[in-house]
Amino acid sequence: MRKVSESVEEMLLDYLDGNLTKADKEKVEKNLQEIPAWRARYEELRSANSVLAEIKLEHPSKNFTASVMSKLNLYQAPRSFSLWNSVRVLAGVLVAVGITTVLLAGGLYDNSNTSIDLNQIEIPKQLVKTPLPSFEFSGKLIVNIIIILNLAIAWIVLDRAILKPFFQRRMEAGH
Amino acid sequence: MTNDPEHSRIERILAGEQHLYAEMVDKYKSYAYTIAQKILQNRPDAEEATQDAFIKAYHHLKGFNRESKFSTWLYRIVFNTAISYKRKNKQQFQSLENTFVEYRGEGEGMLEKTDRKKFLNLAMAKLNEADRTALSLFYLQEFSLEEIAEITGMPANTAKVRIHRARLRLADELKNILNKEALTL
Numbered sequence: 001m002r003k004v005s006e007s008v009e010e011m012l013l014d015y016l017d018g019n020l021t022k023a024d025k026e027k028v029e030k031n032l033q034e035i036p037a038w039r040a041r042y043e044e045l046r047s048a049n050s051v052l053a054e055i056k057l058e059h060p061s062k063n064f065t066a067s068v069m070s071k072l073n074l075y076q077a078p079r080s081f082s083l084w085n086s087v088r089v090l091a092g093v094l095v096a097v098g099i100t101t102v103l104l105a106g107g108l109y110d111n112s113n114t115s116i117d118l119n120q121i122e123i124p125k126q127l128v129k130t131p132l133p134s135f136e137f138s139g140k141l142i143v144n145i146i147i148i149l150n151l152a153i154a155w156i157v158l159d160r161a162i163l164k165p166f167f168q169r170r171m172e173a174g175h
Numbered sequence: 176m177t178n179d180p181e182h183s184r185i186e187r188i189l190a191g192e193q194h195l196y197a198e199m200v201d202k203y204k205s206y207a208y209t210i211a212q213k214i215l216q217n218r219p220d221a222e223e224a225t226q227d228a229f230i231k232a233y234h235h236l237k238g239f240n241r242e243s244k245f246s247t248w249l250y251r252i253v254f255n256t257a258i259s260y261k262r263k264n265k266q267q268f269q270s271l272e273n274t275f276v277e278y279r280g281e282g283e284g285m286l287e288k289t290d291r292k293k294f295l296n297l298a299m300a301k302l303n304e305a306d307r308t309a310l311s312l313f314y315l316q317e318f319s320l321e322e323i324a325e326i327t328g329m330p331a332n333t334a335k336v337r338i339h340r341a342r343l344r345l346a347d348e349l350k351n352i353l354n355k356e357a358l359t360l
Contacts, residue, residue, distance in 0.1 A: 013339050048346035051295050055314040060208040060222050065200045068229045072193065075230050 086161035093154040112139030181245040207253045213311045214257040214304045228256040250326045298348035306341040
């Protein structure tokens with residue numbers, strides 16, 4: 001049997017709820033007599049409606065109110081890093097990143113290179129037969145890495161300690 | 176601001192008359208519990224979540240902005256608390272195959288009614304929590320569509336459509352369940 005359209009289903013539900021105008025009601029009743037698909041869907045909806053009418057108010061245990069009242073003063077707000085403290089940490093991290101970036105852009109770290117020569121370490125000659133390597137470190141590269149790490153920390157603080165608790169509290173407060 | 180008669184009682188509770196809150200708990204506990212039960216489908220968890228919601232509501236009374244009815248505000252807290260419980264205890268919840276259905280040994284005369292309840296629970300379990308709660312509140316006939324939308328966090332202008340769709344889905348689920356039942360006879 002061909003299914004009825006969504007708009008017909010809407011109309012049948014409104015008919016069941018008694019929300020139709022007199023003219024629409026008559027139109028639905030006429031179609032119910034003439035169109036088998038309408039009649040079949042109406043019967044399904046009417047049957048579901050009668051089952052849904054079984055939904056009744058449910059009641060908690062008899063000592064429910066006493067139990068709530070006895071726990072009222074035991075309530076402790078969930079301990080968490082406060083939102084303002086998180087904002088302060090985030091601000092601190094961002095200020096540190098900002099200052100470092102300005103210093104970096106100003107060329108402060110351009111010439112701060114250093115190298116570690118492993119040959120300078122005092123090791124008995126019999127243990128080392130070939131010359132050891134030396135490593136060059138660029139101050140600029142290290143500062144760039146520190147800035148990236150700080151930005152990652154700032155992102156985590158923003159997500160976990162600020163945005164997540166903020167939306168969770170809003171949801172729990174029911175606003 | 177609404178003219179909710181509860182506002183004066185709330186003022187007195189905030190002023191220190193804590194015992195008055197017991198009257199509010201008594202008044203709203205059944206609807207609150209029904210909401211939690213529809214979401215959690217488990218009596219002990221629903222009771223615990225409802226108690227938790229009442230305690231939370233008490234401690235946030237100061238933040239209740241009087242723009243909505245107290246009951247709507249409270250039921251929204253119940254709804255959110257029950258949803259949090261469901262998420263926390265997800266692994267403990269039954270699958271559809273062993274959905275909680277309560278039999279109370281009411282004798283053979285109640286068989287048809289018990290079956291209808293069983294089929295209703297099975298079909299309802301196929302809906303999501305918000306639709307299940309909205310549908311239950313709609314059939315309890317105590318709430319306007321706006322209130323149902325506020326409690327379940329649906330946009331107010333879509334509440335009617337959502338409820339209609341949930342009713343259509345439920346009708347289809349019931350038909351499937353009854354067809355399966357018929358095949359096993």
